[in-house]
Amino acid sequence: MKLYYSPGSCGLASQIALREAGQKFDLVAVDFKTKTTVEGDYLKVTPKGFVPALKLDDGDLLTEGAVILQWIADKNQDANLLPAFGTRERYTALEWLNFVASDLHKSMAVLFSPFVDPESKAKFADGNLTSKFEYIDEHLSKNDYVLGGRFSVADAYLYNVLSWPGRVNVDISGYASIGKFMARMEQRPSVQDALKAEGLR
Numbered sequence: 001m002k003l004y005y006s007p008g009s010c011g012l013a014s015q016i017a018l019r020e021a022g023q024k025f026d027l028v029a030v031d032f033k034t035k036t037t038v039e040g041d042y043l044k045v046t047p048k049g050f051v052p053a054l055k056l057d058d059g060d061l062l063t064e065g066a067v068i069l070q071w072i073a074d075k076n077q078d079a080n081l082l083p084a085f086g087t088r089e090r091y092t093a094l095e096w097l098n099f100v101a102s103d104l105h106k107s108m109a110v111l112f113s114p115f116v117d118p119e120s121k122a123k124f125a126d127g128n129l130t131s132k133f134e135y136i137d138e139h140l141s142k143n144d145y146v147l148g149g150r151f152s153v154a155d156a157y158l159y160n161v162l163s164w165p166g167r168v169n170v171d172i173s174g175y176a177s178i179g180k181f182m183a184r185m186e187q188r189p190s191v192q193d194a195l196k197a198e199g200l201r
């Protein structure tokens with residue numbers, strides 16, 4: 001199995017999940033500017049040109065981070081990375097995965113865009129992101145993890161995206177519960193090993 005990634009980008013969550021599941025995998029770095037890897041043209045791997053992408057041992061390719069996370073959880077049920085099929089808790093986890101993917105991740109992506117000027121980025125962060133950080137901080141003030149007391153792949157994705165604000169000059173240090181969540185996540189060997197593998201520690 002091969003995980004296509006770029007250091008610090010949204011493939012980190014998939015890597016954390018693979019490590020939590022005890023899966024063996026290789027990492028292949030993608031250069032966003034040239035859309036190449038050591039193997040050659042990344043657009044031949046996926047015409048979307050995005051990471052993460054997970055190449056399975058049979059050659060099949062999975063894309064879309066939130067879906068890759070569900071696949072890892074479902075294929076490694078002993079690792080308990082998502083609640084059981086059909087339970088209400090499962091849908092709470094999926095709500096969070098969708099919220100992180102469609103609202104948080106894609107809003108944060110605006111701040112990395114070369115097509116948006118710095119002033120608009122600052123306004124956007126204030127107007128769009130503040131309420132999301134408040135919502136997450138309030139939730140984490142009552143829950144150690146997204147689902148309460150237990151870790152799930154939703155935490156991996158939330159941690160991944162919440163590690164970005166400092167890189168785009170958005171200060172989230174005032175959100176104490178987010179800060180505690182980030183520190184709690186960084187106690188996990190899967191997170192430490194994933195950060196190390198991406199050259200981030």
Ligand SMILES: N[C@@H](CCC(=O)N[C@@H](CS)C(=O)NCC(=O)O)C(=O)O
Nearest residue numbers: 009010032049050051052064065066
């Ligand atoms: N819909 C995709 C989006 C993934 C995505 O936005 N990936 C970014 C990195 S976080 C990317 O590959 N960007 C490539 C580029 O900007 O050239 C998903 O949820 O997995």
